[in-house]
Amino acid sequence: MISVQEADFDHCKEYEALRNEADGDGAVVTFTGLVRDFNISGSVSAIHIEHYPGMTEKSLVSICSEARNRWELGQIRVIHRVGTIEPKGQIVFVGVTSRHRKNAFEACEFIIDYLKTAAPLWKQEGTNQGMKWVESKVSDQEAINSWFENSR
Amino acid sequence: MIKLMFFANLREGLGTGAINFEYAGEKTVADVAQELVARGDKWRLLEDSGLLCAVNQSICDRSARVHDGDEIAFFPPVTGG
Numbered sequence: 764m765i766s767v768q769e770a771d772f773d774h775c776k777e778y779e780a781l782r783n784e785a786d787g788d789g790a791v792v793t794f795t796g797l798v799r800d801f802n803i804s805g806s807v808s809a810i811h812i813e814h815y816p817g818m819t820e821k822s823l824v825s826i827c828s829e830a831r832n833r834w835e836l837g838q839i840r841v842i843h844r845v846g847t848i849e850p851k852g853q854i855v856f857v858g859v860t861s862r863h864r865k866n867a868f869e870a871c872e873f874i875i876d877y878l879k880t881a882a883p884l885w886k887q888e889g890t891n892q893g894m895k896w897v898e899s900k901v902s903d904q905e906a907i908n909s910w911f912e913n914s915r
Numbered sequence: 916m917i918k919l920m921f922f923a924n925l926r927e928g929l930g931t932g933a934i935n936f937e938y939a940g941e942k943t944v945a946d947v948a949q950e951l952v953a954r955g956d957k958w959r960l961l962e963d964s965g966l967l968c969a970v971n972q973s974i975c976d977r978s979a980r981v982h983d984g985d986e987i988a989f990f991p992p993v994t995g996g
Contacts, residue, residue: 881993883922899994
């Protein structure tokens, strides 16, 4: 299940929903991405996330589909927030269940790695000179490349 | 008629997030981009080969074919998550 929303999410409720719906699965793995409470210049600032309504959801569905092609999984839940998010705020949630832990760990990492290079969302962070667009990171591209090149 | 959409710093640079574009003939995304670049000025931002594009909300490259009624988007590398 996929959500793109401005509202914050309750991590505990999401975990409980995964646990309740995970028939026969023994493992639940979750990842939460937070707004770090410092930026490049060291000051504390809110971020703002822009997205491509319609395509964001489509892309997250496609990413989860790819995860299911690679691993046998139970439940998948992805939530990505958009709009303004304060320092220490929650940006993204990825939750995965599987029978045993290996699939859930790997699929969760794969989904967030893939999302960071393929889902149409763009971050700005506050600086002394106003909002600045965050640059994409080479390390993020390398992370997803390693999934596709090495068949991890 | 096709719909063109722009996001993030590209949207800011162009001063618009969406325009309609009269469509005729057999074109690719590259052809459409070229016609916009020919308008000069800020439209030259579309020359940036680092930009990504999508047709009908699926990522593609600039050789992708375009049809009447399509939605094409141009945007910088993504930074979600």
